[in-house]
Amino acid sequence: MLLAIDAGNTNIVFALVGEGLEIRARWRIATDPRRTADEYAVWLVQLLQLEGFTREAVTGVIIGTVVPRALHNLQVLASKYFGVTALVAGQAPAVYGIELDVVEPSTVGADRALNVIAAHRTHPGDLIVIDFGTATTYDVVDYGGAYKGGIIAPGINLSLDALVSAAAKLPRLAIEPPRDASVIGRTTEDQMHVGIFWGYVAMMEGLVARLKTEIGRPVKVIATGGLATLFDKRTDIFDAIEPDLTIQGLALLHQRTTG
Structure with missing residues (x-):
């Protein structure tokens, strides 16, 4: 089986992937570059x-x-404990094999390229891939599978952390939908929930609308990342939720590279 490792800014996900690209198990640990x-x-x-x-x-x-x-x-870890040489996404021989049609292709994050690979395999046509992580990224993929660019915005947890750390009297909250659809908060906590949650939904809907207008063709919106399901029932912008898109991209890249 394949051990696929997705090392993000906040967490590292380890996943066991079978020959049919099915995920057999997954585990998550906080990212710490000092960990041996x-x-x-x-x-x-x-x-x-x-x-x-x-x-x-x-x-x-x-x-x-x-x-x-x-x-x-x-x-x-791969060589000492599993006896294999790890492939590294984006480095030879595991090059992405997709067109990175941007000004600085070398700066495209591995997670974004992997999401493009996996999303294009499953969903034909033009795509917007939204990944909810430390940052929330919006990636535009054309019908041929080329990465055309996108948007980087602060993640919702990052936005909340910045608000709480800069305002001494505001309490720390869990990220969750407000109790109802009202956007008039009656307490400080309610007002924070409205601002963080519905403000984030409004940002997503506004950015997706602008992206669709600029693309000018029918576009499918794919969401991934741990917080995707949090917003799914509060907005109609998502056409599909793919929670394991980056891991799927790693597995596909490994399959392409090793034959």
Whole structure:
């Protein structure tokens, strides 16, 4: 089986992927570039065993990361504890194989390129891929599978953290939908919920509308990331939710590279 590793700014997701590209298990740990390969192994091998797998079940490893400092220890994890040389998304031989039609292709994050690969495979036509992570990214993919550019906005948790840290009397809240559709908050906490949640929905709807107008053709909107389901029932902009898009992109890239 393939061990696909998606190292993001906030969390690293490890997923076991079968030959049919089905995800057999997944685990998440906070991103810490100082964490050693040995520390990863102690945690990961135990989780494998709890799910009924052994280290020997892992026959390949692929890593996608937007945190360069985390890469070395993940590569050591693959070689020392699984006996394989990890492929790294975007580096030879695991080049993306898609057109990055932007001014600086080398600056496109691995997660965004992987999302494009996976989304284009499943959904034909022009796409907008929204990924809810530390940042919320909007990626435009044309009908041929080329990445055309997009938008980077602060993630909703980042926005809330900035608000709370800058305003001493505002309380820290959980990110959740307001109790009703009213946008007139009657308490400080209600007003914060309205501003953060409905303000974020309004931003998404406004940006998607502008993107669709600029693209000028029918577009399907695909959402991924842990918070996608939070907004799904409060807006009609999403055509599909694909929670494991980045992992699917890693698995597809590994399959293409290794044949």
